Amino acid sequence: MTKMKGGEFIVDYLIEQKVPYVFGICGHGNVGILDALHARKDEIKLVSPRHEQCAGHMADGYFRVKHAPVATLTSTGPGSANMVMPLVTALSDSSAFLAITANVPTSQANRAPFQELYKHNQADFAQVLRPVVKRSFQPSRVDMLPLAMRQAFDTMVTGRPGPVNLDVPYNVFQEEGEIEMPPRGHVMGAHRPAVSDADLDAALDMIASARRPVFFIGQGTTLSEAGPELTELQARLGIPVITSPNGMGCVPADDPLTLGFIGRNGAYPANQAGRHADLVICVGTRFDDRSSSTWHQGYSWNFPATRLLQVDIDPAELGRNYAPSLGLIADAKTFCRQLLGSLERRKDIRHGNFQEWRSEIAGWREEWRKFVEPNFNAITTPIRPEYVVGTLQKTLPDDVILTLDSGVHHNWFMQFWEPKRPASMLNSWGYSSMGFGVCSVLGAQLAAPERPCVAVIGDGGFMMAPYVVATAVEYELPCVWIIWNNFAWGAIRDLQYGLFDGREIGTGFYKGAQGPGGERYNPDFAVWARACGADGYTVTRSEDLAAVVEQAVRNRRPCVIDVHIDSDVRPISTGTWQLPPIPYTEPAFGKPWKA
Template sequence: MTKRKGGEVIAEYLVEQKVPFVFGICGHGNVGMLDALHAVRDRVRLISPRHEQAAGHMADAYFRVKHRPVATLTSTGPGSANMVMPLVTALSDSSAFLAITANVPTSQANRGPFQELYAHNQADFAQVLRPVVKRSFQPSRVDMLPLALRQAFDTMVTGRPGPVNLDVPYNVFQEEDDVSPPLPSHSFGVHRPGASAADVAAAVDLVAAAKRPVFFVGHGTTLSEAGPEMTELQARWGIPVITSPNGMGLVPADDPLTLGFIGRNGAYPANQAGRFADLVICIGTRFDDRSSSSWNPGYSWNFPTTRLLQVDIDPTEIGRNYPPTLGIIADAKTFAGQLIAALAERREIDRASFAAWRAEVAGWRAEWEAFVRPNFALDTSPIRPEFVVGALADVLPDDVILSLDSGVHHNWFMQFWQPKRAQSMLNSWGYSSMGFGVCGVLGAQLAAPDRPCVAVVGDGGFMMAPHVVATAVEYDLPCIWIVWNNFAWGAIRDLQYGLFEGREIGTAFYRGNQGPGGERYNPDFAAWARACGADGVTVTRSRDLRGAVETALRNRRPCLIDLHVDADVRPPSTGTWSLPPIPYKEPIFGRPHRLD
């Protein structure tokens, strides 16, 4: 062993782990670590956005595309506090990155130095992050770093992935000790537990007894890269598949048995299949309120009348909201392969077994198409939301990565977008953080430099992180932002209209804060992009949208399209959603059905 500074130990371990990027912002507390990164700059590239939140969302999106973790670096105090939002976003959606935060030097701990939290414990910042990471490590000496680094990487990617914090007193970056970096971790993708033979047999028995089975799959299945197995199960046995937003693209989107998302803003065929199914095979996803119509029976699901086979690598998710008929702790890809093999041995279970069920599903699809499809062709100004989704489906290539922010635009894409590949529709689902899609597209572009990366974001969300355009120009990232400009916090304004008899306050943008009837106001987003050195164009007519997107794709430069979208057209609800104690609304299309 040779003497190494703490920063060198961390930097060398990042090299050993083949971490290509650190997304971080400088500060007095991490200059020692920056110096260590300078020494390995040919192998680990430092990317510095203009806000720490952007760094975290970039790292999160990188993992969602690549399924390999990168690191972030922030300084003592406020810089690291800005990481709370991206960390909780990643934790909620099972995405992983290593958040390296600097803390006050050990010699000054508990003395109240610049930016120390000390009211309850010395150097207490790790406790701020405790609820929003899988684990926080706080090595206070150089010789503690090797173990902490190895455990941090193992923790991130073993089992259910999640972010991990390495909180380092900034003297440790520069102090020396006789240590070597630990051997690299190879945990990700190695630990794939399967179901027991008895559980597999019981699962097959449930399928054999079913007449109307349906799969419900989500991000856990995507993270496990179980697309080939799920596609085979869907095609070979003819079982419909419902997906969470983070599961979209896992099975062929154009397959008539791919039903899309479920819940209030889900697709009608998905909600119908959930209501009428007699067996739900849930793999790697949660029954949260938005994917279960707030657990109101008959709106999306009918448990316990409907039997439930729930498979998850995280035992705490099994039975959280619905007690399963059979719960199995297993990796999604491993279990799907086991199910294929076991079903193949049962000759009485074949595609013909569920023919009548598929016919019902086809009828629901036809009803839904007849209801929604005419609006996709309407040429209007401002532009109808359906037209936007349809036009982007026409012009964006199959390998596009779509980075979606929170807002009413997301509801439209959940209902109607059909991604052609897994890991290509990025959503902040569990925590629904505004800014994720705005910033995440930068990380997606670094993860997939040869693929087009397009962020569709609301005007409210974009204004939370408009500096991303400058970062794209600085690092020559050809990202495209399509700003869904409806001059409002549209999703919340729609809730006000629907739940409070049309009363609106604080959700629409007016010049001089004039209120309803006044002049609508937003900055000139296209001009902002051009001021940053990017391309910027404003689109107010339907007929101009396709050409604007095609030009942006062809130019391969950072570009922002300010898209004026009709704020008075709302997604058609096919389920419901509760904001207790306010009474929930009935579906706009379709009606609930209780099996019992």
């Protein structure tokens, strides 16, 4: 037993868990732990961005790259309230970090001191975070900290990962107690549940009887690091793979059986394969509205005519939207290893079983290539979206980590980007939070300091968190922000064009709020970057883009590249998406098909 302050114990346990960073903003409510961080600053580093939301997105980005959680630190009241957005973003995408929030001293609880939330219960901030974290702990004494900290780390990474909140009254940081350091908490991958022999045989029987099977993989596959096993399954069996955005990179992007994303803005071959498959092997992903064409039969999937083999570590996801023919609770990597280990004894499952199916898919790929290829080489001013995606694909190194915001640019990257490595395309998918791509690139860079980290974000999203450039300069992080500048909330404006007969309001950026037809307006983002001490470029011509991007990556300095995009070119819908009760639209390329 050692006598120490609560703040000292928290810092010591973070170091024991090999947490290298705390991303946080100071405040009166957490100043009691800052001295403990100062004392151990050679072992754990406090990184202080200019906004709490950024700290959370940074921690989220760090985990997605490293698969190990770090911590955030915020003060009482408004500072911690700013963590709601990054916490729900992480929860929605199965990402984990420890959000340490401060609260009022226990001696002042329920007396309405400065920044106490007390309407229903004293120091009630933990209830604010309850819907957006996997678990919230509120130790009110120093001797409660060891159990809370160990359970917090176990909870974050056991089963389906998720963020956890540790809500600490101010006095607990400074009060002393006799504390024994508990054992280290779990790490990612410590628990990998497998399926039973009987369930494995049932799964193998389904594959053996299929003639048009597909894999559908997502974030669970990425977090389980099941890419090598899935790549081997894809090669040995010749079964095509459809990916959610968070599953991209797990299998080789240049393999003709890697079909990309599915849904309204998915790739045409992926939607065709989903429509015509007789078996979908879903491993570690969800059938949300965007990856299922809002569950309209025949547009992306054909359930219940198609059989579904669904594997997930979270039992709550089994059958959420489609009833599986067989639902299995298992770790993605473990399940894929089990399949691989069974192939030698299952002579009825062979690469040749699906030759005709692969030929059909090759035909769909060729149709899609002929349709989209010309625009990837079109030299225009302003620049076509396809040209930007294609140029970045050719220009950025294979080990780049790309972070993406919510917006119309994300639709283009979901449809055409081909990441070369797992966990190298970071998306705010489930909650689609603007600001995620802008901020998470900082956390990704700290997780992988040797790799280039590039954020592709909309002009609207960048304006929500432009201070990130100052943070990158302050901490010498060589991040690059490529701003998809179409002078609008482009994705929503496109909905107005497509669903409301072009009645645009509140979606374009105009000087003097003149509205459509007026003078478009945005700040000069390149000047903004240079004012922060970073590099800044503006690109309006297609011919200039590659050289500017190459220079930015080579310089290894914070950089903003303002790219002016043709706002009249819209993503190609190959499925559909509905906002009920507004009628859904038909695909622009391809047709629905029902078995």
